[in-house]
Amino acid sequence: MKISIILGTRPEIIKMSPIIKECERRGLKYFILHSGQHYTYNMDKIFFEQLHLPDAKYNLDTGPGTHAEQTGKMLIMIETILKKETPDIVLVEGDTNTVLAGALAASKLHIKIGHVEAGLRSYDMSMPEEINRILTDHCSNILFAPTNKSKDILLEENISEDKIFVTGNTIVDVVYQNLKKATKNSDIFNDLGIERGEYFLLTLHREENVDDYKRLRKILYGMKLLSNEFEIPIIYPIHPRTKKMINRFGFHTNGINLIEPLDYIKFLQLESYASIILTDSGGVQEEACVLGIPCVTLRENTERPETLDVGSNILAGSDPERILECSKLMLNRDNKWENPFGDGNAGKRIIDLLNNLWCINNGN
Ligand code: UD1
Ligand code: UDP
Numbered sequence: 001m002k003i004s005i006i007l008g009t010r011p012e013i014i015k016m017s018p019i020i021k022e023c024e025r026r027g028l029k030y031f032i033l034h035s036g037q038h039y040t041y042n043m044d045k046i047f048f049e050q051l052h053l054p055d056a057k058y059n060l061d062t063g064p065g066t067h068a069e070q071t072g073k074m075l076i077m078i079e080t081i082l083k084k085e086t087p088d089i090v091l092v093e094g095d096t097n098t099v100l101a102g103a104l105a106a107s108k109l110h111i112k113i114g115h116v117e118a119g120l121r122s123y124d125m126s127m128p129e130e131i132n133r134i135l136t137d138h139c140s141n142i143l144f145a146p147t148n149k150s151k152d153i154l155l156e157e158n159i160s161e162d163k164i165f166v167t168g169n170t171i172v173d174v175v176y177q178n179l180k181k182a183t184k185n186s187d188i189f190n191d192l193g194i195e196r197g198e199y200f201l202l203t204l205h206r207e208e209n210v211d212d213y214k215r216l217r218k219i220l221y222g223m224k225l226l227s228n229e230f231e232i233p234i235i236y237p238i239h240p241r242t243k244k245m246i247n248r249f250g251f252h253t254n255g256i257n258l259i260e261p262l263d264y265i266k267f268l269q270l271e272s273y274a275s276i277i278l279t280d281s282g283g284v285q286e287e288a289c290v291l292g293i294p295c296v297t298l299r300e301n302t303e304r305p306e307t308l309d310v311g312s313n314i315l316a317g318s319d320p321e322r323i324l325e326c327s328k329l330m331l332n333r334d335n336k337w338e339n340p341f342g343d344g345n346a347g348k349r350i351i352d353l354l355n356n357l358w359c360i361n362n363g364n
Helices: 010-026 045-050 067-085 097-108 128-139 148-156 170-184 187-192 213-230 240-249 264-272 282-291 305-310 320-331 346-361
Strands: 002-007 029-034 089-093 112-116 142-145 164-166 200-203 234-237 256-259 276-279 295-297 313-315
Touching (some): 002 010, 010 045, 010 170, 010 282, 010 346, 112 128, 142 148, 170 264, 213 234, 213 240, 264 282, 276 320, 313 320
Parallel strands (some): 002 089, 089 112, 112 142, 200 234, 295 313
C-alpha cells in the first residue's frame, strides 16, 4: 500500500503529524505532498522541524491567490504528481483549499481518498471551508469522523455507514504528545513578561471576520473593552492574513499585545495557562477543550458543537458587548468537562484501519 499525504497549511501539518509519525514508525510506503498554501517559515517549516516530520517529497509553492486561483493551480499540479506516483490512497485532513484540490485530483484519477476529520458542519455555506468539507466528504471513500456526532452528520447526508469510522481527532494525539515539553519550558512567559494564568490568549484569522471592515473593527473594539475591564494582557500571535487586513484598514490594536505567529510548543504553553482563549480557529477551539481552558468563539456558529455541549466553549460572534459578557461568563466556568475528541490514539487508529481495509480488499 502506498499512501499520499496531502497537506498545505499550519493546522494540516499539525493534525497530520500523528499520522505521518505512525507511517514512519511502521515503515510504510508513503510520501508527503505539500501544496505550499502556507509558506512563511513560522506558518510552515517550523512545524516540520519542531514536530520532527520528514520533509515533503513535493512542494507545489502555490502561495496566495483567490480561491479559484489557489484551488485550480493545486488541482493541476497535484494531478501530475499523483499520475507519476500512483498511490493507492490519498489522505487529506480538514477543510482548506488544499484538501479540496487533493480530494478532487484523486477522485478524477480514481484513486481512493481518506478524509481525516470528516463530518464537521457549520451549516454556513458562506464559509469557503464549509464547501470544501462537504465536497471532500462526498467524494471520499473512507471517512475518519472524530466523534459520533460527526458520524451522525455524515449518515444524515446519506453517506454509507460502511465508509465511516469514528477515530477521535488527531489534535488530541498532538496535544498529548507535546504537552510535557510545553509545560516544562517557561521561555515564553519570560519572553513576554507575563505570569501564568494572568493573560487572555487571542487568535483571529477567519476570512469572514478579518476581511470584513465592520466585523474586524467590532472585534478589535471588543478586545479594547476586555482590556479596560480586566487590565490584563491580551496576547495575540497574529495570523499573516489579519496583519495584512489590519494594515490595509488602518486599524489600531490598543489593548492587544501583538506578537508573531508562534511555534507549536510555545503556543501550546500559552494555551495551557491562559485565563480564557478567544478565537475563531477550529483547532484552537478543540485544543482549549482538551486542555480545560474556557473558550470564547468569535463566530456566530461552530462546526465543533461538541465543545458547546460539554460547556468548554461559547459563541460570542463579533458584537463588542457580547464578547465582554461571554468572557465574564467563561471566566467563571467550572472546567471539569470531559474531552469529547478522543483518547489521543486517532493517528494509530487511522493507520490500523487503512491496513485492515487494504488487507481485506487484497485478500490477505
Ligand atoms: C487558510 C484556510 C483556513 C484555515 C487557515 C489556517 C482556506 C480557504 N482557508 O486560511 O480554512 O483555517 O488557512 O491558518 O483554505 N499568508 C502569508 N504566509 C503564509 C500563509 C498566508 O503571508 O504562510 C498570507 C497571505 O497574504 C495570504 C493570506 O495570508 O494571502 C491568506 O492565506 P490563505 O492560505 O489564502 O488563507 P488563510 O487565511 O491562511
Ligand atoms: N497555532 C500555533 N501557533 C500560533 C497559532 C496557532 O502553533 O501562533 C496552532 C494551534 O495550536 C492549532 C493550529 O495552529 O493547532 C490552528 O491553526 P489555525 O488557527 O491557523 O487554523 P484552523 O484550525 O482554524 O483551521
